[in-house]
Amino acid sequence: MNIVRDFSPLFTPKSIAFVGASRNREKWGFIILNNIVCGQFKGSIYPVNPKEKEILGLKVYPSVSQIPEPVDLAVVAVPPSVVPEVIAECVAKGIKAGIIITAGFAELGSEGEKLQEKVVRLARQGGMRLVGPNCFGVLSLAVNMHVIMPSLHPHQGSLAIISQSGNVAASILGRGNRWGFGFSRCISSGNEADLHCEDFLEFLGEDPETRVIMAYIEGFRDGRRFFNLAKRITQRKPIVMIKAGATQAGAKAAKSHTAALSGSDSACDAMCKQAGIIRANNIDEMFNISAALLHQPLPKGRRVGIVTVAGGWGVLASDACVAAGLDVVHLADETIRELDEFLPSWWNRGNPVDLVAGFWTGGLRKSINILLRSPQVDGVIVLGAGFSAMLGKTSPSETESHTSSETTDSMVADDIATLRALPELISRYGKPVILATDKIMMPAEWEDGLSQVLRDTGIMCYSLPDEAAEVFARLASYSEYLNGD
């Protein structure tokens, strides 16, 4: 079976029937349809509703059977009791894939479970595959397909999401939007009545659009299969996973959320280690690690060089690196000598390299370069890059007389040039450069400015040194896994 071809009606449909289309702006039948339309889906959209003629400028069909053209994918947003007949009609129409948004199935108990089983039986008999029910939808950016509840409209990129929670998926998509990272696919798998997280994992493993897979899992349907797939996939494509329901309280909550059985947490941990899955502790960590995996080479070891524009941050980063299992390496005499050539005479001559005044005169780029070149260093953490670019902007609290001068301008230009030079430096030395600059302390408009500069480089900038250290350590662990260490 070629899973990519098999899944093409779901991920690269030429046409979508939207069953349960609505004119009521409060209903998902409107909101999701609106997202599909605004997302500029590259194909035909056929809203279905027996009572409407036109919604959002689209002709509405009274039933699926009356759509005059072939349909690849059905999106279903009708009340639960009506779902079986809709699916039967889709099957009759020859539709091969369906996304059931509707909630009110197995997550409510045995009644709902029976209804859900009926729906799956009907679909499978007709060779139709289903996502959901009780899900947020599916994004497939290659065809501008935004079948999703929240109006987030991420741009196309190489991150993929499999999520057993729509809201967690939304949180990840929102982070992508905020920091400038795009997505290939996003699947909110809901109750997984037919297609399971394992199926999506297999698809994404083969999917050429996807370079990093993120998974939020409350319970596996087939843990053995997940493990075997992951073990194969992580050899060429990283998987970053949150396994929720790790505690008894969490498992209970998961049961009522998506009817998932969480299983033993220590077994899951062991599985992750053996299969090379990177297990994240929360949503921020999952996004942070995944973003780095997109654009950073894996470090060959745990020896980290730190460059900082602020002393306290260097201390915090050193602590955080050691706590994360990294080695804040002793710099070689040769490296110190090279740094000596341009840093002020009173610089600290150690790791972290505290730039003091050197920051203002191109010192940041030179220091990063020297550390990357050093054979003692497997990768560099840079604290405060992009900060002068922010200082250069007019702060709301400044007097009118305090506008940017030539020196400030050149300082800003230098800082921006340093950021823009990073992709080349990273690729030249094949070592990661992990950035942390306190974005939260900046006014929102400054943060946006920094994001804009970084967006072009494709590099993620974290907020705290702790995050940078954690990401570096996770890359190092994955590297060790791949090398069989």
Added chain:
Amino acid sequence: MNIVRDFSPLFTPKSIAFVGASRNREKWGFIILNNIVCGQFKGSIYPVNPKEKEILGLKVYPSVSQIPEPVDLAVVAVPPSVVPEVIAECVAKGIKAGIIITAGFAELGSEGEKLQEKVVRLARQGGMRLVGPNCFGVLSLAVNMHVIMPSLHPHQGSLAIISQSGNVAASILGRGNRWGFGFSRCISSGNEADLHCEDFLEFLGEDPETRVIMAYIEGFRDGRRFFNLAKRITQRKPIVMIKAGATQAGAKAAKSHTAALSGSDSACDAMCKQAGIIRANNIDEMFNISAALLHQPLPKGRRVGIVTVAGGWGVLASDACVAAGLDVVHLADETIRELDEFLPSWWNRGNPVDLVAGFWTGGLRKSINILLRSPQVDGVIVLGAGFSAMLGKTSPSETESHTSSETTDSMVADDIATLRALPELISRYGKPVILATDKIMMPAEWEDGLSQVLRDTGIMCYSLPDEAAEVFARLASYSEYLNGD
């Protein structure tokens, strides 16, 4: 000795001499002076510079001795070699407090240490107390005193900062600005040549303007004194501390940063436990805990009720609560019955309380109320409050036709009303209500909207369930400490 009166020239000066005032907008001699002026200091400002006549509209004096009026506080931003003579002049003028911004003293080694000792000797002989050198400055908002490098201009409030890193202080101030929390005092203590962190701790302990003390410490000057002071202060005012230099690498970095000796980390941990100091792991955590301490009562135990508008978030919160040592309590039948009265029939009947559709119809406020009233619950974590307020705003990706309707408006009004009702609920039941709503996934302008609503209530809203759980657990631990558990 009355430490509050003793420190009045530093924290409530009637006049400031600014020695090293500059017209050069790149120099701290301009930037800090500008911050003092823009901050609308409630007193006289006397810039000192032999070569200038006027800066920022202020008359400039050639020397301290030529200032015609008495001066309480001197801010010193001249090169290190000139500092001793400036201090001698200040002493001659009868100035009782000084903030030395200038770097280049003990942090550079034995030469600088000698210079620093000389400065301290001169000051002490003249009864003048010093902050710094090598510091970011001091804020004292009661008199609008913004003697500080970055132009952050926080507003007046009840949080205080003692920091051995200016940048860490700036990060905390920035968080206050971002989330709407004000400050009483902020002291960047630098090299602590004369006044030590212990002195500031003693002052803040007595300071009526200060309700929560945050401390970023790389090394104590007198650990025993710090401990004794803290033990007394934490009985009536919480202290939240980051102790950096916890690892060998961090300690080494601290040594070159502020010449601090970090000491043993396990000893520090033991000290914190005995003195009731809340030890934070990073900057976000320190701010998160401190903000909660301002407006939340301490929970009487670890039994937490969770209300969520999103299933996945409930699962993550449950896991996070257990990991933080909290008890996701089994709700009493009575509580379930009360919730049954208005939640949809298919709600999960457990903790977390997943509001499903109830979210849209006042269910959030009712649920919080019922959980707070329940004797099984020591406090409530609320996930997703304020979210509908965001949904009600026009998303950039919506079509023009999709504007807010009456239902949306009432939903938004209800969500805002729920947030506004929280202070009263919290005080009625004497139990904490900790909020987490994913601010990062929101576009920046939505985040600002939420912040605006919360600003009026004085309540902090965290971003991830993990943060809410961690904060709840820290409040519970402090409560246990105070109760002698």
